[in-house]
Amino acid sequence: MSGTGIGRGKRKEEEQELASDDGDGTGHGPPKKTTKTDDSDDVVVCEISKNRRVSVRNWNGRIVVDIREFYLKDGKQLPGKKGISLTMDQWNILRDHVEEIDKAVNENS
Helix, strand or coil: CCCCCCCCCHHHHHHHHHHHCCCCCCCCCCCEEEEEECCCCCEEEEEEECCEEEEEEEECCEEEEEEEEEEEECCEEEEEEEEEEEEHHHHHHHHHCHHHHHHHHHHCC
């Protein structure tokens, strides 16, 4: 797609928002790090923004790293559809490539 803007939809805007959000909603500052459990078996590792968090949980007998958006309903934070659950194999691959990802981010910023 050339610079016409055709085909630029909500998904692209969300990707840009994810890329620019540093955790506090202002685009500045580190993510809030916590280690806590809520009323489930999830261990919340950190809140990367107001409505996004990283947690480790047991899903169908498998440990997963879950990066997900949450929404507020009846005063309770609930997981939304937007997110990804990484198996331990996927998490290890991602973790092993952090330096390469950082390098690519720095080259493109």
